[in-house]
Amino acid sequence: MPISPESCCGPCNNAARKTIAAYEQALETHVVEVDEWIAGGQHGACPPAPEEPSVDPTPGEPIFCGRCKGLIRAALLDLDVLASELAARSDGHRGSIQEGRVSGSRGSASPSPTADALDKLYGFLADVEDEWRGACGYAPRINRTHRGAHPRSRTIGWLSEHLNNLLADEDHIKSGLDILRWETVLRALAKEEPVGSVSPIRCPRCATLRQVVREQEHHWACRSCGRLIPDWEERELRDKQGRELEHRENDLVSGAV
Incomplete structure (x- = not known):
């Protein structure tokens, strides 16, 4: 019983997805139990099938519901604030952030995992803007070779203006979810x-x-x-x-x- 394709793709339906995944796992386990029961001579009662759960997922409008759209918009705007705060602290202002090896990486420690993360963040945001500009036939992004706080803020502002339409496009479901993931990454770096x-x-x-x-x-x-x-x-x-x-x-x- 997969979640309905009309359901919101955002975090509001995480509980429904987990419930359905647990039920599907229970069905697979039940098949194994029945096979073992048959192979064992069918002694005793047949293992009961798991009870199908009742789930009522939130529908999308058309892809993300209004609440999840709000979460994504808030996360997008928070990215600029968090990134600016991280950059300032990493440069020695307003306290400091412990730099070292990026979690899960091999080899020598990065000279600045924070700077690496902010550079990757800008690359992600710029890619989303470029893709949406191309899909809509808009003019290319300006200052395509420059990186930093000002281009990042400009890209976030541009994406914020076009976010409603972007989140209504099936090809950008991942973009919306990745915005949420990036806020988690920055908050973890800031330990907030x-x-x-x-x-x-x-x-x-x-x-x-x-x-x-x-x-x-x-x-x-x-x-x-x-x-x-x-x-x-x-x-x-x-x-x-x-x-x-x-x-x-x-x-x-x-x-x-």
Whole structure:
């Protein structure tokens, strides 16, 4: 039971994909169990088939749903901020980033994994812009030989203007998902709220505390009810709930005096 082709291709359907994958694995295991039961003389009851799960994936609009489009747009704009912060810190400003071998690489350590990552990021963004310009018949990108903060910001701005149409194109599903992956890469380099970190907020749906965890695709999810929370909403909730807690504490102090 593959996920419907009309379903959103973004992270909102990760839980549905995992459920379907687990069910398909259970079906394969069941086939093996039945074969073994038959080979063993069919003693006892036949191994029961796994129960087909009930999944209700979010539909795409037409490819990504509105929430995932928002996640991708926020991630794209965050790339410029994160990249600028990483570049400044790597150059010795606003603290420092430990440089060394890129995870999984062989041989000698890179002189600057951060610089390597930012260069690859710009290459990815420029490739997406070039592909979309070509697909739409637009004029070629200017300053094609220059790299750095200004060309990166200009490319991100251009992609942001064309993002809705790009995300509606089947050939650029991977581009949208790669934008989310790149935000994870930069946040990991900056060691800011890495995947698996727990937010101090209460879930806006079930109100459980410290159950909202950063997932892979640049958003948060409640471990209790599965509610997806984009970065911008998590930041708003963190600020709002923090102010509410401060007010309650002030009221308690005032009442005790």
